[in-house]
Amino acid sequence: MKLNYQIIYSKRKKLGITVERDRSIVVRAPLGFSEQQIQAVLENKKLWLYEKTHHVQKYADEIHPPGKELVSGESMLYLGRNYRLQVFEAEIESISFKQKFIIHKTNHTQANELFKTWYMAKAKQKISPRVELHAKNLGLRYNAVKIAELKYRWGSCTPNDNLIFNWRLIKAPMFVIDYIIVHELAHLIESNHSQYFWRIVKINAPEYEKAKVWLKEHGQLLEQNFGDL
Template identity: 50%
Template sequence: MDFAYTVQRSGKRRKLTIVVERDRTVVVHAPMGATDEAIRQVVEAKRHWIFEKRKDPRKYRDLPHPPGKELVNGESALYLGRQYRVEVVAAGLDAVQFNQRFLVPASKVAKRKMALREWYIARANEKILPRVSSFARSLGVEFQRARIVDNRYRWGSCTIKDSVNFNWRLIKAPTFVIDYVIAHELAHLIEANHTARFWNVVRAQVPKVEEARVWLREQGQALEEEV
């Protein structure tokens, strides 16, 4: 086999699924009783699909993560799909504020990689998590816990314990993209795999599914900039 893969077993899992992460790593999620040989056979059968996923230039890149921008006057930063001007304030602020532009204390400029990070994470908790609860009610599903997390290679995830996690960087994306990721992860509480039924559930909640997927493929790397 021309690629490596890791196996994650769980006693709660009934089906074997293969995930190609955004960094091209291959992860096999398997039931506890699945043997190494059975897993190898499934991976081999999906060999062509895995290769196609790993070489997809729209979603998987060999480029390093963007270095981020300088926090200087006239620069801009993403928030909910739009670029907003950055203004460095000499005095009177001790934390980043937003008022149709980012107001950044001059004292934070030297730590530019962290200057907006805390603000983004706070906004993600404030704006994304309530939408998770709203979509869950609409879908008629229950989750154990919803969290905002720091994950480079996934926008969202649904765990075997029915918890859902969302990448804080999503707060930089348009609302319809955020809603797509939320609906996608919650739909896994109804259908574990990406079946026709699964996509019907997602599309019933978010009509702009295809637009959101295209946006993430084409613009997703911009969300990974430090600023």
């Protein structure tokens, strides 16, 4: 496999390798690092880089679904279920959730941010224990779980065994979340999407095929924000 990459030299101490959104590889190197040294490091990370650059994207072409409306009666996804949104005149600092989402009108322009904060907190709370459970079943150790804004992926893992999950996943049903968790954990064992990889996934996320279909059909819904605020 021939790796194409771009080198950016700067006054840093360690070599940093990132795979950009367009899947190009960028190497950030300390001044004086030779191309041979860089090549040697990349050789070592070949499998990881291969996986990252060939990773299945959320979808080939990003089409933005229509925006949500910040009005009472709008529906908001959470763990695969639609909950109604209620826009109140009363003073409420943040989002509240009691079988429906409540937001105050003066929060209007921050609605996307407020929801993101709410979803991220829930993602952290719900996803971390699931990762722990699946890792235990797989007999795996990992470094840390992070919830982040990932533009083109639902999940990802780093060479130092950190697992990163897209906060928008918390809008999906748990069997979908479980599939993404198991998928990323399985990559700690096998970096390629080989038959062996899918066997690991299947044992630990028996509904993985259904989850893949769900993401294909509904994945875009997880992207929805309020438009025109």
